[in-house]
Amino acid sequence: MTTTGAHQDAAGMAARGWWWWGRRRSAVLDGGLAVVSALECGLEGVGFAEKASLPVPVGVLFGLVVGSVLLVRRRWPITVVLVSIAVTPAEMGYLMGIVGLYTLAASEVPRRFTAALAGMSTVAVFIVTVVRLRQDVAQADVDQQDFDPSGWYVPLVSLFMTLGLNAPPVLFGLYIGARRRLMESLRERADSLEQELSLLADRAEQRAQWARQEERTRIAREMHDVVAHRVSLMVVHAAALQAVALKDPQKAVKNAALVGDMGRQALTELRQMLGVLREERAPAPAVVPLAAVGLAAAAAAEAASGDGPCLGALEELVEQSRQAGMVVELTVLGVARGYAAEVEQTAYRVVQEALTNVHKHAAGAKVVVRLAHREAEVAMQVENGPSDGAAADAHLPSGGNGLVGMRERVTRLGGVFVSGPTDAGGFRVSAVLPVGERVA
Structure with a gap:
């Protein structure tokens, strides 16, 4: 048995023992990210409950459930991104959205789905950012009578904030996915070459x-x-x-x-x-x-x-x-x-x-x-x-x-x-x- 074959068998055994994770540290990493995301969404659920006139425990529980979805990012990256887009109007799940877009771009999902979901997330974040900035500008206009922003301020700042949240994880995910596919191709080529050398x-x-x-x-x-x-x-x-x-x-x-x-x-x-x-x-x-x-x-x-x-x-x-x-x-x-x-x-x-x-x-x-x-x-x-x-x-x-x-x-x-x-x-x-x- 070759060294590569042994690694593949070990990875297969690990995958069977840890659900869809190939290694134990991958499961630990996803679990930690899910805990952090759940805490973030739980804290953000307090503000969501106040705005939606809901009991605070309900908002916190909702945030905890939403944030824990990040645990399945490797198995169902599309689901994670869709959930992050759905809770964007509630102004929660920023970590989940960033990690979800990175995982989606690095996965084997067809590029047309990745582009479509990334576009939907960008539009949702942009709209929410524009609405929030207009509220903040309006509040500042009331508090400070001398503050008079021009018409381009809110869209431009919203665009910068949206691209800053969505572009880096997508680009980095595309790079990691391409690198992973290249390494797999090189590994397969090395295995094929090893077999050919053995036959020769x-x-x-x-x-x-x-x-x-x-x-x-x-x-x-x-x-x-x-x-x-x-x-x-x-x-x-x-x-x-x-x-x-x-x-x-x-x-x-x-x-x-x-x-x-x-x-x-x-x-x-x-x-x-x-x-x-x-x-x-x-x-x-x-x-x-x-x-x-x-x-x-x-x-x-x-x-x-x-x-x-x-x-x-x-x-x-x-x-x-x-x-x-x-x-x-x-x-x-x-x-x-x-x-x-x-x-x-x-x-x-x-x-x-x-x-x-x-x-x-x-x-x-x-x-x-x-x-x-x-x-x-x-x-x-x-x-x-x-x-x-x-x-x-x-x-x-x-x-x-x-x-x-x-x-x-x-x-x-x-x-x-x-x-x-x-x-x-x-x-x-x-x-x-x-x-x-x-x-x-």
């Missing part, structure tokens, strides 16, 4: 978790592509080395040299990938260390640096599988041209992983690798026949992530990936990659 923080955390998961998946895919093929060939050559070590020493030496070359190539690719990962993480912000890296930061950096594999290295890749004893046929259709580095690396990895799967699951099978250069796309297909039962199985472990990794690579570039068994008992892997401006 939650979304940022979700994006960070998503980015971390995607980064783990991408790193696992990179490690699988780099290690699986080289190590699979090393295992195949090691098995062949074990088989011919005693029968054909020269071939054993050749296989041992191939194993060493494969190991060095695997280490070189691992160093390149780890170096790229380290360089990409150095400038990443500390709050979300992986979110800025993105879905394929290391792969993109590897593509930008030009250190990754390309389609020109397919012949070497196929030759490595041939040296391991696999019968591989490479067919290239169309005219090769320069593609985006990421496209070439993805195409290379797809062929590489497909050949690795043949080493793992179809020992001795014949493989056909087809590469087609088209106008707006490049297509590759790796198809192997059934496994040769006479061939020795290298018993290579499989985690089942090869096809998943190939599909992720291809679909990330907007391509199409299809894999499945063939009617002849083999397996086929096909991929089509767009090479338009969007990918480049």
